[in-house]
Amino acid sequence: MQINAEIDENKPFALSPNNGTKQKQSLSFLSHFFLWAKTNEQQPDIYHPLILHLLDVAASAEAILEREPGKTRERIGGILGLPWSQARSWILIIIACHDLGKASPAFQSKWIGARSLLAQSGLRCPPGMDLHINHAYVSQIALLELLRNREWPDDLALLVSDAIGCHHGERATPYRLDSLEGDRGAMGDPRDPNWSTARQSLFDSLIDVFSPGGVPTKSTLSGPDFMLLAGLTSFADWVGSNETWFPFGKPEDCADLMSWYRNRRLMADAALDAIGWNTREPLQIEEKSFEQVFPLFSPRPLQMAVAKAVSEAKEPCILLVEAPMGEGKTETAFYAHLELQRRLGHRGLYVALPTKATGNAMFERTLGFLNAFSSKRNLDCQLVHGATLLNNSFQNLRLGKIYSAESDGRIRAGEWFTSKKRALLSEYGVGTVDQALLPILPVRHNFVRLWGLANRVVIFDEIHAYDAYTGTLLMRLIRWLLALDSSIILLSATLPPSIRKKIAELVQAKLPSEEAAYPRLSVFRPGTVEQVSFECDPARRHTIKLSGIEPDVSVLCTTLQQQLSGGGLALALVNTVQRAQELYLQFPAGKAILENGQTTGKILPDGTEVYLFHARFPSDVRQVRENTALATFGKESVRTGRKILIATQVAEQSLDLDFDVMISDLAPIDLLLQRAGRLWRHERSRDERHHMTGPCLIVAGLIGDEPPSFKDPLWWGSVYCEDLLLRTWVLLRNRQELIVPDEIDDMVRSVYDENVEIPDFLMERLNKALIEKDGETSANQLIADQAIIGFPDDASWNTPELYTKYDEDEPGLHPTLIAQTRLGELSVTAIPVWPEDAFDPDRTVEFAASKILYLRALSLSRIGVVRKLKTIGVPEGWKKSALLRTCIPLILDSNGYWIGDAQVRLDDELGLVYIQKEGK
Numbered sequence: 040m041q042i043n044a045e046i047d048e049n050k051p052f053a054l055s056p057n058n059g060t061k062q063k064q065s066l067s068f069l070s071h072f073f074l075w076a077k078t079n080e081q082q083p084d085i086y087h088p089l090i091l092h093l094l095d096v097a098a099s100a101e102a103i104l105e106r107e108p109g110k111t112r113e114r115i116g117g118i119l120g121l122p123w124s125q126a127r128s129w130i131l132i133i134i135a136c137h138d139l140g141k142a143s144p145a146f147q148s149k150w151i152g153a154r155s156l157l158a159q160s161g162l163r164c165p166p167g168m169d170l171h172i173n174h175a176y177v178s179q180i181a182l183l184e185l186l187r188n189r190e191w192p193d194d195l196a197l198l199v200s201d202a203i204g205c206h207h208g209e210r211a212t213p214y215r216l217d218s219l220e221g222d223r224g225a226m227g228d229p230r231d232p233n234w235s236t237a238r239q240s241l242f243d244s245l246i247d248v249f250s251p252g253g254v255p256t257k258s259t260l261s262g263p264d265f266m267l268l269a270g271l272t273s274f275a276d277w278v279g280s281n282e283t284w285f286p287f288g289k290p291e292d293c294a295d296l297m298s299w300y301r302n303r304r305l306m307a308d309a310a311l312d313a314i315g316w317n318t319r320e321p322l323q324i325e326e327k328s329f330e331q332v333f334p335l336f337s338p339r340p341l342q343m344a345v346a347k348a349v350s351e352a353k354e355p356c357i358l359l360v361e362a363p364m365g366e367g368k369t370e371t372a373f374y375a376h377l378e379l380q381r382r383l384g385h386r387g388l389y390v391a392l393p394t395k396a397t398g399n400a401m402f403e404r405t406l407g408f409l410n411a412f413s414s415k416r417n418l419d420c421q422l423v424h425g426a427t428l429l430n431n432s433f434q435n436l437r438l439g440k441i442y443s444a445e446s447d448g449r450i451r452a453g454e455w456f457t458s459k460k461r462a463l464l465s466e467y468g469v470g471t472v473d474q475a476l477l478p479i480l481p482v483r484h485n486f487v488r489l490w491g492l493a494n495r496v497v498i499f500d501e502i503h504a505y506d507a508y509t510g511t512l513l514m515r516l517i518r519w520l521l522a523l524d525s526s527i528i529l530l531s532a533t534l535p536p537s538i539r540k541k542i543a544e545l546v547q548a549k550l551p552s553e554e555a556a557y558p559r560l561s562v563f564r565p566g567t568v569e570q571v572s573f574e575c576d577p578a579r580r581h582t583i584k585l586s587g588i589e590p591d592v593s594v595l596c597t598t599l600q601q602q603l604s605g606g607g608l609a610l611a612l613v614n615t616v617q618r619a620q621e622l623y624l625q626f627p628a629g630k631a632i633l634e635n636g637q638t639t640g641k642i643l644p645d646g647t648e649v650y651l652f653h654a655r656f657p658s659d660v661r662q663v664r665e666n667t668a669l670a671t672f673g674k675e676s677v678r679t680g681r682k683i684l685i686a687t688q689v690a691e692q693s694l695d696l697d698f699d700v701m702i703s704d705l706a707p708i709d710l711l712l713q714r715a716g717r718l719w720r721h722e723r724s725r726d727e728r729h730h731m732t733g734p735c736l737i738v739a740g741l742i743g744d745e746p747p748s749f750k751d752p753l754w755w756g757s758v759y760c761e762d763l764l765l766r767t768w769v770l771l772r773n774r775q776e777l778i779v780p781d782e783i784d785d786m787v788r789s790v791y792d793e794n795v796e797i798p799d800f801l802m803e804r805l806n807k808a809l810i811e812k813d814g815e816t817s818a819n820q821l822i823a824d825q826a827i828i829g830f831p832d833d834a835s836w837n838t839p840e841l842y843t844k845y846d847e848d849e850p851g852l853h854p855t856l857i858a859q860t861r862l863g864e865l866s867v868t869a870i871p872v873w874p875e876d877a878f879d880p881d882r883t884v885e886f887a888a889s890k891i892l893y894l895r896a897l898s899l900s901r902i903g904v905v906r907k908l909k910t911i912g913v914p915e916g917w918k919k920s921a922l923l924r925t926c927i928p929l930i931l932d933s934n935g936y937w938i939g940d941a942q943v944r945l946d947d948e949l950g951l952v953y954i955q956k957e958g959k
Contacts, residue, residue: 071244072290073160074142074237077280078150079287086152087287089141090241094248094300095307096272096279097135101127102307103275106318110384111494114524115271118264119195120257128251133182133199134272135245137206140177142238145170145224162233168224176211177225179204181235185242190254198260201839202269206276208483210839248296262829262836263493263522270490274464284310315419315453319386319466322377322412326350329374332411336370340573344560345371348569349378355385355526357517357542357563361534363780364716365579366558368530369401369500373408376496379526387466389497391475393504395424396665397692401500402469403432406450409467413450420450423462423470428922429662429894460484463491472499473860476512479519479827480858481841493523500530501692502538503709507816508862511823514541515830521545522831532716533709533783535791543568557784575780581719583734583777587741588702590753592618595702595739596625602737603647603681606729607699608672611685612714613739614704614758616653620949623651623685631948632667638947639667647681654689656950657871657895665694672696674720678727690717697721699731704755705740707763708770708790712783741771745800761808766795819862826859866900867908869929871945878928880914886922893922897929897951904953907939 076092079085104112109123116126140146144164147153157164179200186196204211211219219225227234260268279285285306292299311317329338329346338346341362348358358375360368376388390405392398402422409418422433436452456465462474464487475497478488497520505513517527529542536554539561543550546563555561555570562569588594599609613619626649629641637660640650650671652664670676672684673695690696691713697720703711718734740747740755746768749756755764767790777786789795797805829836870892872878884892899905908927917923929945930938937943942954 071240071293073153073156073162074147074241075150075153075156076138076141077282077287078152084152085287086150088290088293089138090244090293090296091288091299091303092279093135093138093241093245094296095285095303096137096275097131097245097249098300098303098307099279099310100134100271100275101131101304102311103271103278103316104130106311106316108319108384108386108494110524111319111386114494115267118199118257118260118268119255121255125252126255128249129255130268132242132245132249132251133186133203133268134275136182136185136242137178137203137272137276138174139181139238139241140174140179140204140225142181142241143172143174143177143225143234144168144227145172145222146174146177148224160237162237163228163231165223165228169222170224172219172222172225173207173211175204175207176216176219179211180216180220180226181238182242185239192255192258194259195255195257198265198837199268202260202265202486203272205269205486205839206273208273209843212840214840244296248300261522262831263519265836266486266489267493267523269486270488270493273484273487274490277461278307278310278314281310284313314455315417315451316464317417317419317466320416321381321384322409322415323381326378326381332374332377333370336367339367339576341366341368341558341560341575342371342374344571344573345375346378348560348562348571349375349382352379352382352526354564355379355383355521355524357521357527357529357546357561359529359531359534359539359542359561359563361531361561361784362558362573363575363579363783364532364713365720366575369404370408372498372500372528372530373405375528376498379496383526384494385496385526386494387496388468389423389463389475389492389495390469391472391497391499392470393472393501393692394689395426395471396689396694397501398422398424398470399430400694402430405467405469406432406436409450418450418467419453419456419465420467420469421452421456421462421465423468423474426658426896427457428890429658460487461491463488465491472505472509472513475499476509476516476860477858479512479516480860481828481843482858483843485828489519489523492520493525495520495525496528497525498528498530502529503531503534503713504692506819506862508819508823509860510538511820512827512860514545515823515827517542518545519831533712533787535709536788537791558780578722580781581734581779583715583718583736583779585736585738585771585774585777587738587772589742590704590739590747592622592625595622598702598737599683599700600647602700602735603683605731606679606681607731608676608678608682608697609684609700609702610672610690610696610698610717611683611702612690612704613685613687614706614753614755616655616687616950617953618704618753619651619653619685619687620952623649623949626683634663634667637663639664641948645681647683649683649685651949652684652686652689653950654687655897655899657897657945659894660950665689668696669694672698678723678729695720697723699728700735700737702737702739704753705738705746705764705768706755707759708767709787710759711738711767711771712777712779712786715777715779736777738771741768760812762805762812763790765801765805765808766790766793766797769797769801770795822862863900865902865905866898867905868926869897869899869908870923870926871895871897872928872930874931874933878930880916880928882916883919884916884923886920889917889920889922893926896926899929899951901953904940904943911939 071090074089075086076089077087104115112123115130116123119126119129145168147157148164148168149170182203183196183200201210329342360371362368379385390401392401409420422430427433433452456462478485478492520527539550542563546565548566548568550568551570555572558575559570559572588598595611599611603609611622613622627643629643631638632640632642640648642648652668656664668684671682674697696717698717701718703714715736746765747753749761749764770786770789829838911927913927917926931945932938935945942956944952944954946952
């Protein structure tokens with residue numbers, strides 16, 4: 040396209056062709072028409088003028104904020120120390136300036152069509168430029184100078200331009216900025232001021248459109264303010280850069296920028312409608328009681344205590360609920376979210392679980408809860424973890440197939456939010472704690488994820504389930520969330536007292552000198568902690584018969600058969616997959632139990648059903664086994680005959696399973712009590728309990744004059760801290776019963792506060808374990824603090840030179856380059872490949888076939904296997920697949936043996952087996 044203009048500094052400039060509009064004529068004004076932001080590959084002579092793109096993104100930012108609660112807009116205005124009505128213009132101007140750096144020689148030279156345009160404008164490009172210069176960093180440098188010229192406070196201008204300049208995912212280091220400032224390709228030849236004049240002209244035009252008032256009063260940015268501004272900028276850029284919603288303008292459109300902005304502001308609303316970013320309104324406008332929200336539940340003391348606490352909330356807070364399973368903690372948290380959202384202007388909900396399996400279970404419950412409100416408006420709800428392909432409910436939601444209310448409103452899972460970087464932007468979400476922790480790790484666009492969790496209600500369930508590293512990250516995340524105006528709800532059946540102390544420290548308070556008795560609600564507000572004890576459901580108060588047996592799997596097998604001689608449902612929960620497989624093999628061969636064509640267990644000759652469930656099955660098989668476990672041992676299960684579930688810790692959390700008898704390997708007291716919560720979980724008739732007199736817990740290893748070795752062959756010490764196992768053993772060795780929930784708090788406190796009297800013969804072993812534990816715990820806490828982006832309330836967050844890590848699903852990376860939400864053994868994602876798959880490493884796999892393969896995924900951590908698989912690496916054909924690009928094939932022969940090591944075998948009944956070599 041050719042634009043003809045006669046340049047005369049003394050005459051008005053007339054654009055030709057145009058509609059007669061006249062503008063001030065100058066070289067700087069001409070840059071509006073000749074500088075491009077985007078081009079069209081199909082039509083190489085078409086471009087989108089830069090000034091128009093800047094306004095597109097500003098329009099998107101304003102549309103986003105207009106749909107936010109008023110609290111969000113005021114918080115964004117507070118970034119500049121101004122009320123929103125005064126801050127609006129400046130916020131939109133600085134966000135628009137995100138791509139100001141495209142007005143640079145290096146960027147403009149990327150498009151061959153720009154040469155004639157630049158020649159007309161008088162802008163020159165020096166030879167030999169680096170065309171890979173990051174224009175976002177040029178924007179940062181240019182905006183800093185422009186704001187300083189407007190007499191902005193120096194530190195505020197510095198950090199605001201930094202927040203705008205990192206919209207491509209990461210911050211520029213001081214060294215990188217210094218090198219760009221002297222780069223002719225980045226800033227233009229210092230002897231030729233035209234490029235600087237062009238950027239000034241773009242900025243002045245934005246000033247004309249938005250007409251800002253005085254200079255901001257804030258002198259600097261806090262860490263939370265920086266993250267909010269950076270997150271909003273990236274979000275708005277993603278929306279405003281989409282050509283489906285924002286088609287290219289034409290040079291003549293630059294003649295009336297105000298009209299352009301008004302038009303694009305309407306388009307921004309249409310874009311947000313399309314992706315499902317609706318107005319953030321409370322689910323309920325008027326206060327409702329618990330029974331009004333959950334008409335099928337009668338409120339118990341727990342719900343009444345929480346309802347009273349949230350009715351008094353005037354600022355974001357932390358609620359910690361410690362109560363046994365079955366008390367309705369989840370419904371309580373949902374209700375608390377409703378009231379906190381209504382009272383404090385929170386903008387949505389995210390529920391974080393320790394595992395994908397527990398996340399899947401909570402997703403179903405969350406959908407059921409939201410469905411009661413979806414008739415009012417459309418709601419978006421995302422499942423946020425790495426195995427959403429396996430969750431049929433979520434996949435159906437993406438297709439709009441389920442959870443449609445009878446009226447116009449419905450629950451959806453918008454495709455736009457399914458991107459890993461965008462998922463936390465969705466109004467409602469359920470996923471793993473790992474996804475919630477990524478925002479405070481130095482991954483690309485972490486600030487977008489922080490924006491997503493800001494001013495939300497965030498629920499963390501099963502918070503006792505984390506080690507020192509992940510637990511430290513969780514405390515640091517809560518610190519950030521409080522600084523971002525979020526309220527946090529923490530749920531646990533059993534909790535060591537040290538965690539309550541750490542939570543109190545987050546609000547700069549101390550626990551009461553005499554804490555309320557368990558079960559309890561703790562409310563943490565700045566400078567204060569309030570606690571109240573409440574009564575549990577009397578029907579859930581049990582006296583559990585306790586006994587011990589030798590840990591040998593043959594003893595476990597015999598004991599299970601004896602316990603179920605008259606029928607019943609039993610759980611054998613062991614600490615390692617190998618023990619689960621060995622115990623399963625102790626029972627005689629039987630007829631396969633099939634579900635959807637998959638083996639899930641066996642029926643013995645005497646009619647006993649034995650099921651196996653652990654984490655070393657392919658994902659699709661594991662999902663079938665989980666569903667079978669819920670159907671066979673869940674609330675609605677048929678309680679006839681003899682049925683045994685052999686499982687690892689996958690059955691320990693969140694699955695609603697109910698057993699008459701349990702055998703458990705020795706574990707730390709809080710986890711042992713957590714497991715015991717699966718005993719007599721629901722009210723049953725005497726016939727359904729097979730005339731048993733009460734729940735029975737049998738602990739393997741809790742017998743004899745001293746505890747077993749927790750090393751080879753049990754390897755329990757590799758799973759749990761030995762000092763906790765020893766104190767638990769001492770605490771329980773002479774007991775014949777447990778009274779729950781009455782004794783839960785005292786027992787957990789005794790073990791974790793080291794109030795158990797240790798016999799002399801165990802002191803040397805305990806002291807050695809403590810030395811090892813203290814060193815490991817301190818090291819892991821230090822690693823966690825070094826892993827995060829810093830703290831929100833000091834200067835530690837402001838470290839742009841911090842090396843940027845990568846998400847776990849980035850292919851081909853060394854482990855040191857990956858952001859870790861958990862410490863542990865190196866692992867790989869392996870895909871079992873059978874001879875009939877006709878595997879070809881160079882063949883590109885179509886999506887349908889890649890999905891079938893991906894559904895088989897296994898996470899493997901045995902070091903020898905991991906090393907061999909790493910040597911094989913990701914096949915070239917798989918690197919092009921979005922699903923398979925981080926996976927390594929585990930190539931099997933027709934009998935299931937891995938061709939790389941015949942000691943590894945995938946078995947239909949047992950899962951992946953590591954065959955012990957003879958002599959070991």
